[in-house]
Amino acid sequence: MRKPIIAGNWKMHKITNEALELVNQIKDEVSKTDVEVVVCCPFTVLSEVKKALAGSKVKLGAQNMHWEDEGAFTGEVSANMLKDVGVDYVIIGHSERRQYFNETDETVNKKVAKAIENGLNPIVCVGETLEQREDNKTFDIIKIQILAAFENIDDKDMENIVIAYEPVWAIGTGKTASSQEANEVIAYIRSLLEEKYGSEISEEVRIQYGGSVKSSNATEIMNETDIDGALVGGASLKAEEFLGIVNF
Numbered sequence: 001m002r003k004p005i006i007a008g009n010w011k012m013h014k015i016t017n018e019a020l021e022l023v024n025q026i027k028d029e030v031s032k033t034d035v036e037v038v039v040c041c042p043f044t045v046l047s048e049v050k051k052a053l054a055g056s057k058v059k060l061g062a063q064n065m066h067w068e069d070e071g072a073f074t075g076e077v078s079a080n081m082l083k084d085v086g087v088d089y090v091i092i093g094h095s096e097r098r099q100y101f102n103e104t105d106e107t108v109n110k111k112v113a114k115a116i117e118n119g120l121n122p123i124v125c126v127g128e129t130l131e132q133r134e135d136n137k138t139f140d141i142i143k144i145q146i147l148a149a150f151e152n153i154d155d156k157d158m159e160n161i162v163i164a165y166e167p168v169w170a171i172g173t174g175k176t177a178s179s180q181e182a183n184e185v186i187a188y189i190r191s192l193l194e195e196k197y198g199s200e201i202s203e204e205v206r207i208q209y210g211g212s213v214k215s216s217n218a219t220e221i222m223n224e225t226d227i228d229g230a231l232v233g234g235a236s237l238k239a240e241e242f243l244g245i246v247n248f
């Protein structure tokens with residue numbers, strides 16, 4: 001049985017006092033559920049949020065990292081630095097990074113490998129644009145992104161991987177893929193993993209849906225057979241809304 005995983009992607013939101021207020025509102029409630037809960041915070045608040053989460057079941061996530069160990073990469077943060085402040089998960093290849101910051105399938109792959117090497121659990125994002133969906137290219141794009149992301153990633157490392165299917169057209173737009181549409185693509189991702197890694201592994205990897213998830217649509221999404229969780233943007237910024245999703 002795959003344990004559901006709900007992760008909040010705070011994106012570029014919240015300074016320290018706001019971040020602490022939010023985690024203090026959610027951490028005790030979360031201890032009552034069997035769902036794995038992650039908060040993916042901006043780098044600047046990771047340490048303080050880590051301290052606030054001491055003794056709680058909520059896991060800490062970052063939103064990006066560099067693939068090199070160290071060096072002259074002004075403005076970047078390494079996997080080892082994330083590990084050092086107690087990060088458990090790291091989002092890799094979010095569509096906003098692909099769209100605005102030159103993230104490519106190749107850099108996603110390098111980051112996945114480096115995250116695993118450093119004991120971080122990657123949340124690897126894939127998803128098609130509206131134009132690609134309208135051209136009936138969704139499955140082709142997903143296949144390219146998945147095969148590239150996991151090139152040279154071993155069977156044994158797949159147990160630490162979470163995948164997030166986030167159709168770009170559903171992010172921050174209020175438009176959600178219907179739960180069936182999302183499930184169909186997620187089942188397809190699982191079939192790609194089966195071809196590459198066999199059925200035991202493909203049945204274990206958790207695959208989230210992301211894109212305008214709210215407390216009002218979380219139950220329907222989470223009830224789909226292949227969807228194991230959600231990567232939540234806007235609705236993760238308010239305790240009540242996020243808890244509504246966690247308690248789907």
Ligand SMILES: O=C(CO)COP(=O)(O)O
Binds near residue numbers: 009171232234235
């Ligand atoms: O990008 C997302 C999560 O990574 C989804 O964002 P929204 O939930 O705001 O649509």
